Amino acid sequence: MPxxxxxxxxxxxxxxxxxxxxxxxxxGTPRTFAAGEEIAREGESADRCAxxxxxxxxxxxxxxxxxxxxLSFVLPGDMCDLQTLxxxxxxxxxxxxxxxxxxxxxxxxxxxxxxxxxxxxxxxxRESLIDAAIFREWMVNIATRDAYTRLSHLLCEIYVRMxxxxxxxxxxxxxxxxxxxLADATGLxxxxxxxxxxxxxxxxxxxxxxxxxxxxxxxxxxxxGGFNPAYLHxxxxxxxxxxxxxxDQGLMH
Amino acid sequence: MPxxxxxxxxxxxxxxxxxxxxxxxxxGTPRTFAAGEEIAREGESADRCAxxxxxxxxxxxxxxxxxxxxLSFVLPGDMCDLQTLxxxxxxxxxxxxxxxxxxxxxxxxxxxxxxxxxxxxxxxxRESLIDAAIFREWMVNIATRDAYTRLSHLLCEIYVRMxxxxxxxxxxxxxxxxxxxLADATGLxxxxxxxxxxxxxxxxxxxxxxxxxxxxxxxxxxxxGGFNPAYLHxxxxxxxxxxxxxxDQGLMH
DNA sequence: CGAAGGCTTGATAGACCTCAAACACAGTGG
DNA sequence: CCACTGTGTTTGAGGTCTATCAAGCCTTCG
Numbered sequence: 189m190p191x192x193x194x195x196x197x198x199x200x201x202x203x204x205x206x207x208x209x210x211x212x213x214x215x216g217t218p219r220t221f222a223a224g225e226e227i228a229r230e231g232e233s234a235d236r237c238a239x240x241x242x243x244x245x246x247x248x249x250x251x252x253x254x255x256x257x258x259l260s261f262v263l264p265g266d267m268c269d270l271q272t273l274x275x276x277x278x279x280x281x282x283x284x285x286x287x288x289x290x291x292x293x294x295x296x297x298x299x300x301x302x303x304x305x306x307x308x309x310x311x312x313x314r315e316s317l318i319d320a321a322i323f324r325e326w327m328v329n330i331a332t333r334d335a336y337t338r339l340s341h342l343l344c345e346i347y348v349r350m351x352x353x354x355x356x357x358x359x360x361x362x363x364x365x366x367x368x369x370l371a372d373a374t375g376l377x378x379x380x381x382x383x384x385x386x387x388x389x390x391x392x393x394x395x396x397x398x399x400x401x402x403x404x405x406x407x408x409x410x411x412x413g414g415f416n417p418a419y420l421h422x423x424x425x426x427x428x429x430x431x432x433x434x435x436d437q438g439l440m441h
Numbered sequence: 442m443p444x445x446x447x448x449x450x451x452x453x454x455x456x457x458x459x460x461x462x463x464x465x466x467x468x469g470t471p472r473t474f475a476a477g478e479e480i481a482r483e484g485e486s487a488d489r490c491a492x493x494x495x496x497x498x499x500x501x502x503x504x505x506x507x508x509x510x511x512l513s514f515v516l517p518g519d520m521c522d523l524q525t526l527x528x529x530x531x532x533x534x535x536x537x538x539x540x541x542x543x544x545x546x547x548x549x550x551x552x553x554x555x556x557x558x559x560x561x562x563x564x565x566x567r568e569s570l571i572d573a574a575i576f577r578e579w580m581v582n583i584a585t586r587d588a589y590t591r592l593s594h595l596l597c598e599i600y601v602r603m604x605x606x607x608x609x610x611x612x613x614x615x616x617x618x619x620x621x622x623l624a625d626a627t628g629l630x631x632x633x634x635x636x637x638x639x640x641x642x643x644x645x646x647x648x649x650x651x652x653x654x655x656x657x658x659x660x661x662x663x664x665x666g667g668f669n670p671a672y673l674h675x676x677x678x679x680x681x682x683x684x685x686x687x688x689d690q691g692l693m694h
Numbered sequence: 695c696g697a698a699g700g701c702t703t704g705a706t707a708g709a710c711c712t713c714a715a716a717c718a719c720a721g722t723g724g
Numbered sequence: 725c726c727a728c729t730g731t732g733t734t735t736g737a738g739g740t741c742t743a744t745c746a747a748g749c750c751t752t753c754g
Binding site for chain 2: 303306313321327418
């Protein structure tokens with residue numbers, strides 16, 4: 189498992205090294221999903237959990253009227269459907285947004301693992317609690333903040349989580365965040381996302397392009413989003429970028 | 442522990458009877474909170490978890506601009522701050538909405554308990570997963586549904602959860618659901634909640650009075666809310682009321 | 695180079711908010 | 725028993741944020 193993203197598996201989550209080694213060894217050989225493929229489906233009962241090693245995925249709930257709400261994003265090191273270990277059937281859908289590598293942990297193996305290493309159960313339980321904290325934050329974001337604040341907040345969250353996963357390049361990140369995706373995540377329409385993004389760009393805060401996000405003014409953006417990373421708990425305890433670095437050459441042009 | 446509400450502690454959550462007895466015995470003597478009192482506070486690190494035995498509470502996040510978002514409601518049998526066992530400090534506030542009885546489970550006792558009864562750890566982990574499912578559903582509710590649908594959905598959820606806790610009286614429930622509360626829970630304003638409630642009443646679906654909710658047409662209300670109780674998982678496996686019972690004498694007048 | 699998907703922009707409409715005031719109702723004190 | 729007070733409900737008028745509809749443009753990729 190040579191992926192930088194796996195840092196989180198081996199160093200994060202309060203695992204001892206014996207635990208993280210046992211965890212890593214329990215994972216099967218990875219499989220690759222293309223962008224658009226579904227990794228876990230609503231209504232299905234799983235007999236294994238999917239660990240996202242590399243790539244990027246979204247959790248969605250599709251409504252009867254066809255429109256989809258994104259519930260959160262899945263980043264390297266996260267589990268896609270951890271809850272299926274205890275709760276079936278699965279109640280939303282996880283799909284890849286770019287080529288994504290997934291390793292499986294069969295429930296039977298998982299159960300044996302947490303019996304042998306009770307500390308691991310607590311680590312994964314803790315992971316689900318952090319996920320829940322993110323859901324709560326999104327609820328607050330969507331319910332109480334306007335479009336401008338909402339988008340800023342979301343871009344900040346992704347930045348900090350990408351940073352915690354060791355995937356930050358200068359002050360930006362390379363993710364396929366289409367405007368439709370941002371709309372589905374914030375409960376807005378593409379048209380309005382487009383206009384709001386233009387404003388954020390004009391104000392020199394952030395530029396969102398089809399395949400990458402460049403943050404020009406972290407302090408400005410996190411102020412605009414009323415962003416406080418506390419809710420991400422240990423998922424994001426790394427450094428927060430200092431004052432106002434202009435290091436976006438790699439992502440601007 | 443003579444409370445009907447404690448059914449859930451002893452029969453729910455997949456606990457074996459040995460486990461639920463051990464759990465019940467680990468709880469300290471209850472304390473009562475008056476309406477408005479805070480049971481757990483944002484920013485504080487707890488060394489015990491609070492179990493709600495009787496009463497009704499809300500989870501809130503207060504914004505800088507003063508307005509508060511309700512994240513979910515806490516019903517008898519639920520834990521108020523289960524996450525503090527693994528995640529500190531606490532990231533929102535829980536406060537009583539009526540006289541509420543709380544029993545405490547010190548973290549040290551809790552840890553010992555789950556070491557002796559590993560199955561209990563899974564039961565509580567599962568409880569946090571169901572909480573997370575409720576947060577996701579609220580996010581979808583707030584982000585994608587209009588006021589009319591949103592309110593119907595919320596009233597359905599509370600009905601089903603109250604039913605699972607054994608607290609349903611005819612086709613209604615006695616909870617102090619002020620319009621301001623419903624507004625904070627749905628991300629609407631009191632004024633708009635008032636108008637929407639009037640519409641729901643005129644259509645013969647439900648009547649919300651300061652201290653009780655009377656459902657006149659369950660099928661109609663759950664259709665109006667696009668309500669599907671699946672996300673509540675076992676938290677609500679009881680009966681769903683049959684066709685169209687007109688049994689609301691006790692709550693109407 | 696043409697197709698497809700995503701981005702951009704304009705004009706119009708609607709759901710919900712804001713402000714403001716009147717109205718019910720339960721509990722309190724005289 | 726009745727004013728009194730406070731909290732919560734109800735109603736009206738006007739404003740705004742965001743959605744909807746529609747069309748043109750750009751970029752990527754086979």
